[in-house]
Amino acid sequence: QLQLQESGPGLVKASETLSLTCTVSGGSISSSNYYWGWIRQPPGKGLEWIGSMYYSGSTYYNPSLKNRVTIPVDMSKNQFSLRLSSVTAADTAVYYCARQTSGGRYGIAHPDYWGQGTLVTVSP
Amino acid sequence: ANQMTQSPSSLSASVGDRVTITCRASQGVRNDLGWYQQKPGKAPKLLIYAASTLQSGVPSRFSGSGSGTDFTLTISSLQPEDFATYYCLQDYDYPFTFGPGTKVDVK
Numbered sequence: 001q002l003q004l005q006e007s008g009p010g011l012v013k014a015s016e017t018l019s020l021t022c023t024v025s026g027g028s029i030s031s032s033n034y035y036w037g038w039i040r041q042p043p044g045k046g047l048e049w050i051g052s053m054y055y056s057g058s059t060y061y062n063p064s065l066k067n068r069v070t071i072p073v074d075m076s077k078n079q080f081s082l083r084l085s086s087v088t089a090a091d092t093a094v095y096y097c098a099r100q101t102s103g104g105r106y107g108i109a110h111p112d113y114w115g116q117g118t119l120v121t122v123s124p
Numbered sequence: 125a126n127q128m129t130q131s132p133s134s135l136s137a138s139v140g141d142r143v144t145i146t147c148r149a150s151q152g153v154r155n156d157l158g159w160y161q162q163k164p165g166k167a168p169k170l171l172i173y174a175a176s177t178l179q180s181g182v183p184s185r186f187s188g189s190g191s192g193t194d195f196t197l198t199i200s201s202l203q204p205e206d207f208a209t210y211y212c213l214q215d216y217d218y219p220f221t222f223g224p225g226t227k228v229d230v231k
Contacts, residue, residue: 105154111168
């Protein structure tokens with residue numbers, strides 16, 4: 001059974017970099033059929049896709065986050081990460097990592113497995 | 125970005141009711157549309173993908189339809205465990221975008 005688990009600090013200071021890691025178990029991050037991504041949800045609000053990566057290193061980011069986001073991968077640990085720089089209070093959210101299937105216009109499609117999510121609060 | 129809208133934003137229903145939620149995309153997405161169910165404090169759960177394909181393990185009372193810009197999620201007979209918030213997601217084009225959600229609560 002595939003499982004994803006987010007980990008990282010729950011509190012980040014404004015202007016600093018948010019760093020989270022997603023550990024995948026029960027499956028390989030280097031599977032050719034899947035992509036891996038991050039989605040966030042501010043408290044009481046809706047869902048926002050942050051970005052996705054493929055084990056080969058290809059990445060796709062939401063333009064709304066401009067140049068603040070990167071999603072590196074560590075295949076030796078079966079992990080991928082999220083780095084979001086220059087955070088503000090607007091980045092306070094529950095962050096989910098997820099597996100994404102292949103499909104869609106550009107080869108990436110919907111998330112089918114999700115982690116439980118981790119709340120990150122940005123402090124002044 | 126492709127803007128997704130949902131209607132209604134909330135609805136009240138009883139067990140056994142037939143419930144219909146609509147999702148509209150500002151630009152066509154073929155049939156690259158999914159539906160998710162989210163309960164408080166939990167991650168979203170995939171119900172339907174490719175507009176009408178039921179995810180493995182999801183009860184058959186859930187169904188989806190539509191293509192292009194207009195889509196529908198139907199729950200044929202609402203069960204107690206179905207009270208939740210439902211989101212649509214277009215996975216046709218970047219950035220992937222979710223609808224604002226429809227909260228289904230007890231009448």
